[in-house]
Amino acid sequence: MTDGNSSEFIAQVKAVAPDITFVIGWSQLCGPALREALGDRVVGYHTAALPRLRGRATIPWTILLDEKITGSTLFRIDDGVDSGPILAQRFFHVAPDETAASLYGKHMTALASMMDELLPALAAGTATELVQDDRLATWATRRRPNDGWIDWTCTARDIDRLVRAVGRPYPGANTIGSTGQLTIWSTERFADADRYHALPGQVLQRDDTTFVVCCGDGEALRVTDFSGATIPPLHTHLRAAS
Missing domain, CATH: 3.10.25.10 (Formyl transferase, C-terminal domain)
Structure with a gap:
């Protein structure tokens, strides 16, 4: 896998000079140098209802923890782990017989809906940010x-x-x-x-x-x-x- 924080990769993204960068399905943290190269306009996607279940393997953990409700979250990436302000969020129920595949499908539906609303707001500069309440944060560890x-x-x-x-x-x-x-x-x-x-x-x-x-x-x-x-x-x- 490409090291997203390497000098070579950072040079490539500087050359592209994107207006906004979305980090979706990427398991690496975006370090300060990478975010600076992207103009600190980096939006992450997380398959959990942040601030709950920050971290890794959130779809398996949602089922293992028998969560009744979860959510999809788009947030601004900062120095922490899934801790930046929330730009969009969709909540939905987790079925008693939910599988990893069916839950993934629900997240993709929610992501598409959020992107339809967030992209125009980001382009117009009208997107709102909701600071996460760290008192409610939980963390999910990596699974192998x-x-x-x-x-x-x-x-x-x-x-x-x-x-x-x-x-x-x-x-x-x-x-x-x-x-x-x-x-x-x-x-x-x-x-x-x-x-x-x-x-x-x-x-x-x-x-x-x-x-x-x-x-x-x-x-x-x-x-x-x-x-x-x-x-x-x-x-x-x-x-x-x-």
Whole structure:
């Protein structure tokens, strides 16, 4: 990835001399030298309702934290991390079955709406800025693919939430069985879990395309979409990477 704060990149943006620069989908901080080269007219986009969830991996964290409402935010980038004044913001509900992909889609819809309103205001010099209330700030840390390993001793609800949070376009939730590593993309509640006596991670049922796994609270999940290894045999155990 290009270093956005390198002298070479800064020289390139100086040559372009943009009126306003938007930073969207860019994981690097914009340092003082870069912002100065851009005339300090740099607008960032954040997939959370700032000042809540400043930082990284905000779409997965929104689902993992079971947020009921979130938002998309356009803000002026300053010396902090997602701390600059807000230029536009859209709030929306997070569905109980929200996935990373569906939440991403909601953010893109909100971004398009905000840009339609903000661009003319920026061009006319009439855009308003709302200073963030730091008392309400929270921070989200970086997540890596290894954070998607499933701990089958967790509750079925928490495991399903992990699967939804790290699914496409992210690397997915992973587990290992006797047939090898599986990446699990979607699950659903298994209604007859109380009729089975099993240990967490044990396969209770399987057919040609799905299989059911016992979770730590005695509930179970049916895996409806997965990739990698073949369906594990009945009664075998799934586990995280050792």
